[in-house]
Amino acid sequence: xxxxxxxxxxALWAYIGIVLLLGPGVWFNEPLVSGLFTGLIVGDVHTxxxxxxxxxxxxxxxxxxxxxTIPDYQVGSIIGTAVGASLGGANNAAAIPAGxxxxxxxxxxxxxxxxxxxxxxxxxxHAADGYAEKGNxxxxxxxxxxxxxxxxxxxxxPVFLAVWLGKDAINAAVAAAPTWLTASLKTTGHMLPALGxxxxxxxxxxxxxWPYLIVGFVLFAFLKLxxxxxLLAAAAIGGLVYLQQRSAQxxx
Amino acid sequence: MSENVSVNATNGVTTTEDGxxxxxxxxxxxxxxxxxxxxxWSWNYERMQALGYLYSMLPVINAVYTTKDxxxxxxxxxxxxxxxxxxxxxxxxxxxxxxxxxxxxxxxxDSLKVGLMGPLAGIGDTIIGTLLKxxxxxxxxxxxxxxxxxxxxxxxxxxxxSVVAMATMFPQYWTGYRQGINLAREVSAGGNVxxxxxxxxxxxxxxxxxxxxxxxxxxxxxxxxxxxxxxGKAGTQTVPVQATLDGIIPFFIPILLVAxxxxxxxxxKLNTVWALIILVVxxxxxxxxxxxxxx
Numbered sequence: 001x002x003x004x005x006x007x008x009x010x011a012l013w014a015y016i017g018i019v020l021l022l023g024p025g026v027w028f029n030e031p032l033v034s035g036l037f038t039g040l041i042v043g044d045v046h047t048x049x050x051x052x053x054x055x056x057x058x059x060x061x062x063x064x065x066x067x068x069t070i071p072d073y074q075v076g077s078i079i080g081t082a083v084g085a086s087l088g089g090a091n092n093a094a095a096i097p098a099g100x101x102x103x104x105x106x107x108x109x110x111x112x113x114x115x116x117x118x119x120x121x122x123x124x125x126h127a128a129d130g131y132a133e134k135g136n137x138x139x140x141x142x143x144x145x146x147x148x149x150x151x152x153x154x155x156x157x158p159v160f161l162a163v164w165l166g167k168d169a170i171n172a173a174v175a176a177a178p179t180w181l182t183a184s185l186k187t188t189g190h191m192l193p194a195l196g197x198x199x200x201x202x203x204x205x206x207x208x209x210w211p212y213l214i215v216g217f218v219l220f221a222f223l224k225l226x227x228x229x230x231l232l233a234a235a236a237i238g239g240l241v242y243l244q245q246r247s248a249q250x251x252x
Numbered sequence: 253m254s255e256n257v258s259v260n261a262t263n264g265v266t267t268t269e270d271g272x273x274x275x276x277x278x279x280x281x282x283x284x285x286x287x288x289x290x291x292x293w294s295w296n297y298e299r300m301q302a303l304g305y306l307y308s309m310l311p312v313i314n315a316v317y318t319t320k321d322x323x324x325x326x327x328x329x330x331x332x333x334x335x336x337x338x339x340x341x342x343x344x345x346x347x348x349x350x351x352x353x354x355x356x357x358x359x360x361x362d363s364l365k366v367g368l369m370g371p372l373a374g375i376g377d378t379i380i381g382t383l384l385k386x387x388x389x390x391x392x393x394x395x396x397x398x399x400x401x402x403x404x405x406x407x408x409x410x411x412x413x414s415v416v417a418m419a420t421m422f423p424q425y426w427t428g429y430r431q432g433i434n435l436a437r438e439v440s441a442g443g444n445v446x447x448x449x450x451x452x453x454x455x456x457x458x459x460x461x462x463x464x465x466x467x468x469x470x471x472x473x474x475x476x477x478x479x480x481x482x483x484g485k486a487g488t489q490t491v492p493v494q495a496t497l498d499g500i501i502p503f504f505i506p507i508l509l510v511a512x513x514x515x516x517x518x519x520x521k522l523n524t525v526w527a528l529i530i531l532v533v534x535x536x537x538x539x540x541x542x543x544x545x546x547x
Contacts, residue, residue, distance in 0.1 A: 022295060036407040137314060192535075
């Protein structure tokens, strides 16, 4: 596929991903899924999955509570995968760290466009007010359906431009980078999920329930249990707390 | 149909003997699909999901109200602020209000929306934000980053989880539709909501405690030298700090990193963007080959 066609297909995927999230919440916009799709399109699935998995972990705990803007890791993983794959993917030690660095930067820059998109949709609800006043239900419906445009285009346009025009420039810059730079970038990339976990914890009442956090840590770090065992233990602990609360209620 | 059931010829709305208005199945279905597919398409800062709610309710409004003035009043009512968890919560609220709007219970509908969107957002955001997304994300990312040979399974797992979550939206809607006002009573009666959120939080914390060391493998390349006496001869020996740390507590650097990031967010009250920038700068400088604080 030509570069411009690849850019178009990836941009369309970004558009569909955000619109699906706004509807039934099917996670096509998850960085890991977008990484896979991008990997399939550019012919390097492994790079897509690694960049996507890192972005997914970075996004842990970043739920758009009440409509807050968070970095756009979907757009990040699409652009980062395209760059990482064109640098040679697994065959070039610098490729995937560079892809992750580009993905993180793109995700951060996207917060500006997300705010722009969310603000622009306000126009449509004001227009809908006008149509409702006149009893024009078709006008109201149209305003709602058009609301997807600011959301979708603020993803479509940057992906299209970055993949179509930006890739060569980024590639040239990365190719010229010394090894100490890419080695440090790689280590930094592995540290990013720490922020994801911290954000997740900051949403939770850690000060009140800290013992449960330690239990989970001990299960993995000292007892070396597999993750599925930890999930089961967590469910069992939740069940025990529930049973205890219920018997306490009965006894009162 | 019995003689006591009146049928409005133009829109198929029927009324039973005891005065309950029954919408045609096609209208109830159409409303459900509109809510499922498009609720947040016009999400905006001012009234958030309001316009999507009105769009989903339009088939009902057009079926129930016959005069233009009635329809205008109904449309304007549904343009007021609305926001809740769109996947877990909103389908039930919407189903209940569809049933009540059919009875022209305007005030009940409006107060139901306002009364339920808060508590149900609490449940929905906890299930998805604290349990479903973190668990699926970490399991999936672990398959990729852990060199398990099963990396293709990771995105499949994610899509499957989201489809399963979506599948719960249908029974939520139909339960809401059939229960109507009872749903509101159940939710507002209960300490059930806060108990559920508490249990989900506990399960989530155990899982997160185990997932942090499973994902973060950062170590330190720092060393120190100590004097040792070997075979009667004094000499110096280089000891990696990591080996000492492992002897005390495994995964010490990952704990430190998460604690540092947590402090940036909660202690210094930085937003995500600044916390990320600081973590990247500290991480990058610390991992320079000359320093090797992180490896």
